[in-house]
Amino acid sequence: MSDLNRCSWCVGDPLYEAYHDLEWGVPVLDDDKLFEFLSLETFQAGLSWITVLRKRENFREAFDNFDYRLVANYEGPKITELMNNAGIIRNQLKIRAAVTNAQKFMKIQDEFGSFSQYMWNFVDGKPIQNSIKDPKETPATTELSDKLSKDLKKRGFKFVGSTVIYAHMQATGMVNDHHVNCFRHSEVKEIGKKISAI
Template identity: 55%
Template sequence: MEEKRCDWCLSTPLYREYHDREWGRPLIDDRQLFEFLVLEGAQAGLSWITVLNKRENYRTAFDGFDPEKIARYDEQKIEVLLQDPGIIRNRRKVEGAVKNARAYLALRERGESLAGFLWRFTDGRVLVNEFRSLAEVPATTPESDAMSQALKRAGFAFVGSTIMYAHMQATGMVNDHLLGCPARDPCLEQARQMGLL
């Protein structure tokens, strides 16, 4: 089968690099998972490339995605962020990031890691799909539905099922690289080495 990248990433070099090096690679690091949670929430209603183009600005504006620092953001800090053209200046999304940092810390105080919380919805394994076209890829799954509901109960915001399925794809809980995509096998091999297959 001829190797061909997933179609969604072809518009810019940044998109292709993200697809080739990050998307679908399994993440079990809490801080990285939290970063993607914030970014996926910011992306709601927008294209992922919009967020990707602002990612470095987000890292600066949101203190390297440090949940302990973000959880302490007050109204004054939120107002400063809403003036920052380097991020998506949507009050609900900025407040959602703060709420998520606080929920993340509450989870940790209960003795649970974010990775453990999220990966339980796939039974600690990468779900591997075998799609040939983007048209076959779902927007949500029963796993993303359950994850979304559990996160909402745990106090998280901007964690609807569609957002969480995108999060699962990005962080390698599900491998949705199309059949024939050159990034597919490296993601599977990484998952195998991590004991996630």
């Protein structure tokens, strides 16, 4: 598959290319998966996504496969254990943020029925289809990610700045930012047409 046209940011690294080809931009409606992406993206803050991607399996093992019900109850001994885990990003603020976010995640579920319902309400249940020709046109934030970030912060979430949230929207298919000459642009667009998140 190396002869395919891909978004330039992933080219040259097999792990990055596989993530791009199979996951990035595909609409995610499952709460468990949304929590994993949100958690990984908060750990990415200030770092590159490939750094997180290479540690993804370590994160899954360390964080009980990102079961937010379990993460929400992590306390001192577990925090210490995570801080001693060289396989993940050992940032105490981000580790504690994952616990806080799991707690707030469940509050949103109680209010909206699911976290997916809450998130997808911001795009009326349908992915935003962009037509990016030049990689330099890809935004880091948008008015919508600003709005969603602000609402999550108001609800007590941590490490959910607009840049993190826009990355989350791209990863989970709320927005299709595959470049128009990328083979996945049209494929992801078709997938998006078939889903209705609300």
